[in-house]
Amino acid sequence: MEYRKVHLIYFSPTHTSAKTAYAIAEGMQPEILSESDITYGVPGSTVEIRGDELTVVAVPVYGGRVSETAMERLRVFSGLQAPVVPVVVYGNRDYEDALKELSDKLVAQGFVLVSAGAFIGEHSYSRKDMPIAAGRPDDTDHLKAAHFGHEVLAKLSGLSSLSELEPLEIKGNFPYKVKGQSTPQAPVTSEELCTQCEYCIDVCPVAAISIVDDRMFSDPATCIKCCACVKECPEGARTFDTPFTAMLHKNFSARREPELFI
Numbered sequence: 001m002e003y004r005k006v007h008l009i010y011f012s013p014t015h016t017s018a019k020t021a022y023a024i025a026e027g028m029q030p031e032i033l034s035e036s037d038i039t040y041g042v043p044g045s046t047v048e049i050r051g052d053e054l055t056v057v058a059v060p061v062y063g064g065r066v067s068e069t070a071m072e073r074l075r076v077f078s079g080l081q082a083p084v085v086p087v088v089v090y091g092n093r094d095y096e097d098a099l100k101e102l103s104d105k106l107v108a109q110g111f112v113l114v115s116a117g118a119f120i121g122e123h124s125y126s127r128k129d130m131p132i133a134a135g136r137p138d139d140t141d142h143l144k145a146a147h148f149g150h151e152v153l154a155k156l157s158g159l160s161s162l163s164e165l166e167p168l169e170i171k172g173n174f175p176y177k178v179k180g181q182s183t184p185q186a187p188v189t190s191e192e193l194c195t196q197c198e199y200c201i202d203v204c205p206v207a208a209i210s211i212v213d214d215r216m217f218s219d220p221a222t223c224i225k226c227c228a229c230v231k232e233c234p235e236g237a238r239t240f241d242t243p244f245t246a247m248l249h250k251n252f253s254a255r256r257e258p259e260l261f262i
Contacts, residue, residue: 011070016121027149064096079111091123092133100172186218193237
């Protein structure tokens, strides 16, 4: 089976999932490449993806599960027996049940599972004095992702029908990991550094930031702690202090490599 069309779907507040998805697509060398960036919202109606289109879905892992915002926004996509490659991107600790969770969801929405992968991206809590997978995905990750895309295409080329695919064994458990109680918290702004350029408002994927009483305000009840505003602030005025940063830096600084299921 040959696929000339590749469709990328990604939720990527800090760009790591998008970079990974595009690297995978590079290895697939499509004639037609389309994208659905669900970072800031979704179309108002169902998006049907047909069987002649190979889809790569890339989302971040939060606490061993797929980002809840990403899961909610993925509901708009319906796969009409379209081949799919689920991809999760995690911050060097563990992706636990996230890849299985994403795969199960896509199959339930009509996609046909071909291959899957777990890649590493810089952790949302990473900072200069306590880096956690800083700068990833890097050049080595890019090459591995592109090679993965090439291998997926080679796998499909050996088939005459998707019905010939063997069941894919993916790391993860069901029932999925129960996430702990989330503590409402959000990045804070240094008034001395902030110029109120409002760029943080633009990059927030859940519209948690606004100006209140002439100051930047982040709603802790809405914030998903992706830290896009922290990483993107041109003045370095946004910070997010959590004891988890030190713990992650201490215990999960050793380089981990992508895990691929082909």
